[in-house]
Amino acid sequence: MRHLPAVLIVEDEPAIAELISVNLRHSGFRPIWAMDSDTAQAELDGVLPDVILLDWMLPGESGLTLAKRWRAHPRTKTVPIIMITARGDEVDRVAGLDAGADDYIAKPFSTKELLARIRAVLRRRAPEHDAGLVTVGDLSLDAATYRVTFQESSLKLGPTEFKLLHYLMTHAERVHSRSQLLDKVWGDHVFIEERTVDVHVKRLREALREAGQMIETVRGVGYRLTAQAVRAGQV
Numbered sequence: 001m002r003h004l005p006a007v008l009i010v011e012d013e014p015a016i017a018e019l020i021s022v023n024l025r026h027s028g029f030r031p032i033w034a035m036d037s038d039t040a041q042a043e044l045d046g047v048l049p050d051v052i053l054l055d056w057m058l059p060g061e062s063g064l065t066l067a068k069r070w071r072a073h074p075r076t077k078t079v080p081i082i083m084i085t086a087r088g089d090e091v092d093r094v095a096g097l098d099a100g101a102d103d104y105i106a107k108p109f110s111t112k113e114l115l116a117r118i119r120a121v122l123r124r125r126a127p128e129h130d131a132g133l134v135t136v137g138d139l140s141l142d143a144a145t146y147r148v149t150f151q152e153s154s155l156k157l158g159p160t161e162f163k164l165l166h167y168l169m170t171h172a173e174r175v176h177s178r179s180q181l182l183d184k185v186w187g188d189h190v191f192i193e194e195r196t197v198d199v200h201v202k203r204l205r206e207a208l209r210e211a212g213q214m215i216e217t218v219r220g221v222g223y224r225l226t227a228q229a230v231r232a233g234q235v
C-alpha cells in the first residue's frame, strides 16, 4: 500500500476539523484529528505525522505554546508545522514564525490554498534529507563539496554565508524573520544581535553578485530567497 502522508490537525472546532479532514482525505492524505493539546501530544508520542496543522486559538495551551515546545523537542523539531490563525496581522505572523512554524494560513482560508501549503512544506522539507545538491532557479549549492554556482559560474562564500544560503535555499520562497534565521543558522548563540543577520545577508548578497537579488528584504518581517526576481529578467 502506498504511504499516505499523515496530517495531524490540532483544532478544537469539530466543524473546521471535519472540513479539513474530508478535503485532505480526498487529496490523498491521512488526517488525524486532535481536539486539544493533550490529545495532540499523545499522537506525537505515538507516531510522528508528516505535517502538523496547528490552530492558534485552543482551549488550554495555545498553538503558539505548542509550536515552541515541539520545536524545542528533539523528537518533534523537524516535523513541519503550519499555523492556522484567525489573526492575520504582521505581528502575529512574525510571532508564529518565531515560534518555529514553517508557514501559517489565516482563517478563513480556502481548502485549495491549505492543500497547496501542505504540499509546499512537504516539498521544502525533502532537500534537507539528502545533504547533496540544492537548486533554486539558476543557483546551485552542493553541501557535500561546499560549492555554490550561479549560471555555471562558481562563487566564493564565507562559512556563515554558506550556512545561511543553505538554509535559505532549502526553505526557499518563504519569509524568515531575523530571529528565526538566528535560531536556525546560528543555533544556540542567543547573545548574537538580530542586526548580525543583516550584516551576513549583506555579505551574502555581495558574494552572490547578480544572484544576490534573489534574496529579498520583506519589510517589517525578514528575508526570503526567491527564484522570482531572476525570472523577472533582471539578471
Ligand code: CA
Pocket (backbone or CB within 6 Å): 011, 012, 013, 055, 056, 057, 058
Ligand atoms: Ca480554535
